[in-house]
Amino acid sequence: MRWTQTYIPTLRENPSEAELVSHQLLLRGGYIRKLAAGVYIYLPLMQRVIEKFANIVREEMNRAGAIEITMPVLHPAEIWQMSGRYNTVGKEQMRLKDRHEHELVLGGTHEEIVTYLLRGELKSYKQLPINLYQIQVKFRDEIRPRFGLMRGREFIMKDAYTFDENEESFKVSYQKMLSAYFAIFKRAGLDTRKVESDTGAMGGKAAHEFMLIVDTEGGEQQLIFCDKCGYAANMEKAIFREANPPKPDPELLEKKEVDTPGASTIEEVTSYLKVTPKKLVKTLIFLADSKPVAALVRGDRELNIVKLKNSLGANELEMASASVVEKITRCPVGFAGPIGLPNIPMIVDPEVTRLTNFIVGANKNEKHIINVNFGRDFNSKSIADIVNAEAGEMCPHCDGHLVEKKGIEVGNTFMLGVKYSKSMDANFLDAEGKEKPFIMGSYGIGITRTPQAAIEKYHDEKGIIWPKNIAPYLVEILPLNYEKDEHKSAAEQIYNELVSNNIDCLLDDRLERAGVKFFDGDLIGIPIRLVIGDKSLKQGKIEMKYRGSPDSELVDINDVLEEVRKLLGKIN
């Protein structure tokens, strides 16, 4: 492709809307433009990146035995009512009515549709297993779209769905997808890690996420890894063993109400009473499906809202507002405690039950109770791990320690079990002629977010450094002065040679000054740059440079094809 014949609107300045480097580079490099919050136009370069990545995904999916189909984006609401998710997915689902006032939704995922497709049509175990996938647009009305393509409302996703007759067969199907995912990300030049994750609104039994580890602020998820065994989980899911549990006091002291004037935060209370946060228990009030509940965690811990939600079996969970807290505790915010709380469900973290002589709020203004002990002074049958794991704690599976990293989710896999097949009555006949629901799995890869994640990982101060297999072009030919016949003819000769050998080339045939071409070239991040200028041309050579390295080398103009191939073989 010639630069003057495509459309690459690079920007010199950063649009004010972009926060993340990757988002800024996509805008500045002329890859995307925003149409509305979380809705983007993919310009020619982005279109090529998407195609390249989608093709890798397609090839590996096909290789793993999956079959491509395309399902609609517009769904009748009834289908979502069948599975019951119409009431649980919440406001994230875009809903609309047609001219007949018929309720429709824009699909954010397609479990219902694919299950609907196969129920009634696929009747025999002989047709199983089957894996159907698509590469399709999705809509999710995110609370707060941000970070460009990373959290958009409209985005492209590869989603696959497996149907199996039993657990053993399902395990094979699931494993095949995991292997395919590793192959896909490897080919895309992205070293990803598989972590355990919560199943969330998808439901089902277990789930994994594929994460690209980054150390920029683009890392949207906190991850926990064991430094010894393979344990890896995201923060929502991660469990741990405490490395240094506080020693229990030798005797249980009598509980006592004390004044804590003006001390309502953990910090204020601990410094006023001269104790560590580990001696404190905080009582947090939440609304679970609009009903108040209390959650008790040690003062030094962070509450894990997903764990809490799961232990309650709640659909919606939010922090109670100050006014609700005050109504329940009958005192100002900051002094809630388990003793004397009205009869609401109370979830207690196990660490609290092991603590002795600890401090809680007294449900009275500016008062706390010291020397409180679980079992003696208050009780609850709901004891569950509801806190975040932290770096430094012990691995739950071995004697290693946990470390924290940040990552960007690029893929996920869910073991759905019979959640959808059962609720939607999607059954087949097994070898004994018995009717059974399909065992299902669902598998996503963010087609538009993955390239942005790649940029977040691979860039420098000048611009993008694409992994070769998802780069819009492999080679950029940069004649310093296209008006000069020697430059032009050399550029054309190389261009034709590479193109006729199926190497994607971008020829910067603009009548721009050299500097402009260099800056734009670095910005858009094409892996190999071939510079044609007087200095080297006199010797019958051109300059070849990999975007990820500072140095260029001179290669003979007649060996360009071979040299380019050699370099391509060496780079990521």
Place this chain on the structure above:
RNA sequence: CGGGGUGUGGCGCAGCCCGGCUAGCGCACUUGCUUUGGGAGCAAGGAGUCGGAGGUUCAAAUCCUCUCACCCCGACCA
């Protein structure tokens, strides 16, 4: 949804608090001359009615009301 902020040529911004003549600046764009290995110089030009609606006023980008859009923050305070 709650809190904060911003909407002024394609992009980035100034002007607004303390209303006043043809609304500025940089980049980009067009034309010409010069220049030509890391975002060129000079000259001449085109393009905005100040997010929208209503109001106050002799006069509104500027003040007031409503509205829309976009951006940022929002568990660890109980």
